[in-house]
Amino acid sequence: MRKIKYFLQFIIIILFFFIFKILGIKLASFLSGKIFQIVGPLFRSKELIDSNIKIAFPKIDERDLKKISSSMWNNYGRVFAEYMFIKKFRSGELNKNIILEGEEILQDIKINKKKVVFISGHFSNFELMAMQIEKIGIKVAAIYRPLNNIFLNQIMEKIRKNYICKYQIKKGIGGIKELVKLNNDGFSTALMIDQRVSEGIKSNFFNKKAFTTTIPAQLIKKYKIPVVPIFIERFDNVKFKITIIKPINFDVNKSVEDITDHLNKILENFIKEKPDYWIWSHNRWK
Numbered sequence: 001m002r003k004i005k006y007f008l009q010f011i012i013i014i015l016f017f018f019i020f021k022i023l024g025i026k027l028a029s030f031l032s033g034k035i036f037q038i039v040g041p042l043f044r045s046k047e048l049i050d051s052n053i054k055i056a057f058p059k060i061d062e063r064d065l066k067k068i069s070s071s072m073w074n075n076y077g078r079v080f081a082e083y084m085f086i087k088k089f090r091s092g093e094l095n096k097n098i099i100l101e102g103e104e105i106l107q108d109i110k111i112n113k114k115k116v117v118f119i120s121g122h123f124s125n126f127e128l129m130a131m132q133i134e135k136i137g138i139k140v141a142a143i144y145r146p147l148n149n150i151f152l153n154q155i156m157e158k159i160r161k162n163y164i165c166k167y168q169i170k171k172g173i174g175g176i177k178e179l180v181k182l183n184n185d186g187f188s189t190a191l192m193i194d195q196r197v198s199e200g201i202k203s204n205f206f207n208k209k210a211f212t213t214t215i216p217a218q219l220i221k222k223y224k225i226p227v228v229p230i231f232i233e234r235f236d237n238v239k240f241k242i243t244i245i246k247p248i249n250f251d252v253n254k255s256v257e258d259i260t261d262h263l264n265k266i267l268e269n270f271i272k273e274k275p276d277y278w279i280w281s282h283n284r285w286k
Contacts (some may be wrong), residue, residue, distance in 0.1 A: 005008075010151035021082045025094060028081040029238050035072055036077025039155075052280045056206045056271060075164065075234060079125050082238070083156070084277035086163045090131055096258045098128065102244030110137045114263070115186060116247060117227045119214045121194035121267050124278040130165035130190045134244055141167035141182045143175065143191040143215065165190070169195070178216075189219055192232035194267055196284050203260045206268055210284040217259035221252050227263065231270050234277055 020028035041049075049069055052211040054060060058070075088094040100106075109116055118140070120129050127163040147153040160168050167182060169175045179189060196211050203212040216227055226247035233241045245266075250259055269280045 006149040006151055010223075011147055013153075016253060017080065017084050020084045024144060025082070025085045025238055028084065029078040032077040032081035033074035034077070037073045040076060041069075048259065048283060049280045052284065055208055055285060056268075056275070066110070068275050071281065072278065074185055075124060076275050076279065077236070078234070079127070079141060081124055082129075083159055086127065086131070086159060089128065090135060090163050097239045098206055099239070099241045100130065100132065100244070102239060102246075105244045105246065106133065106136045109188070109228075113186065114188075115183065115223060115225050116188045117219050117225060118190040119193050119216055119227055119231055119263060119266070120190075120230040120232065121192055121220075122282075123270065123274065124232045124240060124277045126192060126232060127164050128161070128222035128232055128240055128242060129230050130250050132164065133188070133190055134165045138188055140187055140188045140190050141169050141179060143171060143179065143189065143197060144170045145171045164169065179215075183219065183223060188214075191215060194262055194278075194284070195282055196286060201257060201260060203264050204256065205264045208285050210264075211286075212260055212264055214256050214260055216263055217256040219257055220250050221254075221256065224252050226250075227264075227272075229266050231273075249258070 016032075020032065023031065048255065049072070050065060053065055053068055059063075075153070076276070082089075085094055089098065095219045116131065118133060120126065130140060133140045142160075144160065147156055157168065167187065169179050169182075191213070192217060193213055195213075197213045200211045202209040204210075205212065219225065220227060226249045228247050229245040231243045232246070233243070235241060248262075250262070
């Protein structure tokens with residue numbers, strides 16, 4: 001029964017993708033954003049999203065809360081449509097829509113063949129992070145969580161491997177083994193640290209404990225490498241600014257817990273800067 005449900009979802013999504021392709025980036029992104037603003041709250045708990053926002057901003061008023069929630073769904077919808085144009089963002093006419101601040105940091109990593117951990121969260125069009133890193137010539141592997149829908153996941157994996165990042169590492173034990181092998185071969189790692197993970201630890205996040213991945217901290221300690229935070233902002237609808245933050249070198253004697261807390265604090269600051277473009281629907285504080 002579940003496979004039938006997933007297959008029907010797959011057919012509907014492919015139909016939308018086909019329509020988006022015809023409409024072009026601007027209209028497709030706009031339309032999908034509006035659709036998600038209407039439909040999104042029907043599929044994800046409004047109470048959970050509102051609760052998450054209030055954890056981060058305890059004094060928020062109802063008007064601002066609704067604005068953040070509505071903007072989040074709009075951005076979510078835009079990202080959905082923009083998958084059909086990811087190839088053009090990488091090497092086509094949409095490449096000009098990406099402003100890269102701190103490119104010299106990436107060039108230094110590339111030229112000196114440094115190994116680092118790139119971290120970010122699900123901001124704006126988050127897929128652009130690994131795409132831009134690989135595109136500039138850095139050897140990088142991106143960690144991702146496969147979609148529950150097995151039919152759609154095949155399409156998304158193909159898009160990611162062809163146009164975002166060739167080396168895609170699935171979350172889990174098998175993925176960790178592959179990640180270690182690639183790191184031993186000189187690859188950097190790119191991952192989002194804002195999803196709830198059962199294999200993580202409870203780390204401080206907006207003054208409340210939340211399960212958080214320890215992969216960055218473990219890589220930092222094992223390979224004695226820096227972490228490079230990246231922040232992606234959307235502006236003017238389908239344009240993006242990717243900010244590369246100066247590498248942070250941790251004392252490897254610091255605990256995994258301390259490093260993870262520090263990284264969560266960086267994530268907090270990013271969210272506070274642009275709360276409208278972060279995905280609040282994940283149950284981080286369960």
